[in-house]
Amino acid sequence: MKGVAELKKPGKGRGERPHGPHDKHNPGVDLSLINVILKGIDASSRDAILPVLRRTQEAYGYIPKEAVFELAKRLKTTPAHLYGVATFYDQLSLVPRGRNVIRLCTNMACHVNGVESLLEFLRAKLNITKENTSLDGRYTIIESECIGSCGRGPAMTVNDDSYYNLTPRKIERILARYK
Numbered sequence: 001m002k003g004v005a006e007l008k009k010p011g012k013g014r015g016e017r018p019h020g021p022h023d024k025h026n027p028g029v030d031l032s033l034i035n036v037i038l039k040g041i042d043a044s045s046r047d048a049i050l051p052v053l054r055r056t057q058e059a060y061g062y063i064p065k066e067a068v069f070e071l072a073k074r075l076k077t078t079p080a081h082l083y084g085v086a087t088f089y090d091q092l093s094l095v096p097r098g099r100n101v102i103r104l105c106t107n108m109a110c111h112v113n114g115v116e117s118l119l120e121f122l123r124a125k126l127n128i129t130k131e132n133t134s135l136d137g138r139y140t141i142i143e144s145e146c147i148g149s150c151g152r153g154p155a156m157t158v159n160d161d162s163y164y165n166l167t168p169r170k171i172e173r174i175l176a177r178y179k
C-alpha cells in the first residue's frame with residue numbers, strides 16, 4: 001500500500017454527499033481490500049478509526065458506503081459513527097473525487113477579496129456537477145476553511161500546491177498544469 005496522505009486540517013466536507021450519481025459508475029466494491037486495510041490494526045481500539053478511514057480512502061480513492069458498513073462490523077462500531085468521522089475531515093471523501101482536488105478558501109478574508117466570483121468562474125469553466133467534480137473527472141472543488149494565507153487572498157490549493165492572489169486569468173494558467 002502507498003503512503004497515507006496526511007490529514008492537514010479538519011473541514012466539514014461541504015457539498016459532499018455519501019450517495020450520488022457517482023455510485024452508479026461503481027457498482028462493485030471489492031471488500032477483500034478491507035483485510036489489507038485492517039492489517040496490523042488493533043480493531044478493538046477506538047484510536048483505530050481514523051487510521052482505518054485514511055487507509056480506506058487510499059485504497060479506494062474514497063470511502064465507499066459498502067466499506068463503511070463492513071468496517072463498522074469489524075471495528076465494532078456503527079456506520080453512523082464512521083460517517084461522522086469521515087465527514088469531519090475534508091481529506092476524507094464519501095464520494096469519488098477528481099484526479100486533482102482544488103481547495104478554494106471561502107473564509108472571511110478571501111470572501112472580502114472576491115472569492116465568490118472566482119468560485120462561480122471555476123464551476124462554470126470546469127463543468128462542475130452537483131457532487132463538486134468536473135464531468136471529465138479531472139477536478140473536484142472543495143470550499144475550504146482558511147489555509148493561512150489571508151493577506152494574499154483569494155487563495156487555494158491544488159493537490160499539495162498553494163496559490164495566492166488569484167484572478168480568473170491566473171486560475172486558468174494554474175489549471176493548465178494539472179491533467
Ligand code: FES
Nearest residue numbers: 105110146149150
Ligand atoms: S481567509 Fe482565505 S486564506 Fe485565510
